[in-house]
Amino acid sequence: MNRTFALLLACTLIFPAWAATEGPNGHSPQKKAGNQVATKPGMLDACKLLTSDDIQSVQGERVEETRPGAQPGGDLRISECVFRTTTPAKAVSLALAEPSRRQPRDYWRKRFHGIPNRKPGEAGANRNENTDRDGGDADASRPRVISDLGNEAFWVGGRVTGALYVLRANSFIRISVGGVRDESARIEKSVALARAVLKRL
Numbered sequence: 001m002n003r004t005f006a007l008l009l010a011c012t013l014i015f016p017a018w019a020a021t022e023g024p025n026g027h028s029p030q031k032k033a034g035n036q037v038a039t040k041p042g043m044l045d046a047c048k049l050l051t052s053d054d055i056q057s058v059q060g061e062r063v064e065e066t067r068p069g070a071q072p073g074g075d076l077r078i079s080e081c082v083f084r085t086t087t088p089a090k091a092v093s094l095a096l097a098e099p100s101r102r103q104p105r106d107y108w109r110k111r112f113h114g115i116p117n118r119k120p121g122e123a124g125a126n127r128n129e130n131t132d133r134d135g136g137d138a139d140a141s142r143p144r145v146i147s148d149l150g151n152e153a154f155w156v157g158g159r160v161t162g163a164l165y166v167l168r169a170n171s172f173i174r175i176s177v178g179g180v181r182d183e184s185a186r187i188e189k190s191v192a193l194a195r196a197v198l199k200r201l
Contacts, residue, residue, distance in 0.1 A: 044201075046081040046096045049173075054196040055092055058189040059177065061085035075102045090179035092193065096201075098171045108167050112143050112154055146191065150198060155187050164190035168201055 045068065052063040062085065069080040077098040084091045097104045143154035143165075150166040157163075162183060163176045175193050180186045 044079055044096055044098065046079040046094045047083075049096065049197045049200050050081075050083060050092070050094060050193060051196075052083075054193060055083050055085060058192050059085055059090045059092065059179070061087055061090055074100065076100050076104055076107060087179060090177075092178065093174075093176045094193075094197065095174045096171060096197075097173070104171050105167070108152075108165075108172055112152075112165070146187070149191060149194060153191075153194070155190070157183050157186070162186055162190075164194055166194045166198070168198055171201065173197055173201075 047066045047068045056062045063083045064086055065084040067082040067084065070078065077100045078095055079098070080093070080095045082091055082093045097107070143156050146153035146155050146164065146166075150168040150172075153164065153166040155162060155164050161176060161178070163174050164187065166173050166175075173194065175190045175197070177186055177189045177193070180189060
C-alpha cells in the first residue's frame, strides 16, 4: 500500500482517539465509490459529504474508491471516509463527529482551548498532552487558527501530514489531503473541501 495513502487511512481510522474512548470500533470493509456505509438512524455518512467532483477540483483526480467507517459506540458518533483517487497518494480523508454520550463542543473546547500553548523548554512542554497525532513535536503541531470557516477552525500540521478541524454548530469535521508536500497548499486544499462539506451539513 502506498505510504502516503496508508498514513491518511491510519489518521482517519484513529480519529479522534481522544473522542471515541468507549465502545467497539465499527469500521466497515472497503466500498466502491458511491456505496453507503451502514450507520445508525440519524447518523450522517461522511462518504456523502464530498463528491468525486469535489475531490477532483482540488486533487486533479476523480474518486476510484471510498473506504467508510463509523465509531457509533464512543463518546461521540464518528463517521469516517477515505476517498481513494487514481493516484493513491492523493487520497482524501474525512471524519465527522456528532453528539452521542457527550457533545462535540465539549471535546472541541478540550482539544483546542483546554491545553496551554507552552513554549519549548517550559515546564510541561514535553508532556504527551502537547504531542499531536498528526505530526512530530508539540511546537510543530500546535493548532493554528483558520479564519472565516465554520464557527471556528484550526489547522494541525506536522512534519509528514496535517489536518484541518472545523466546528459547525454542534458537530465538527476533520479533513486531510494526501500527495501535497507544501503545507500552505495542503491548507488551501483542505479549506476548499471543508467549504464543500459545510454546504451539506
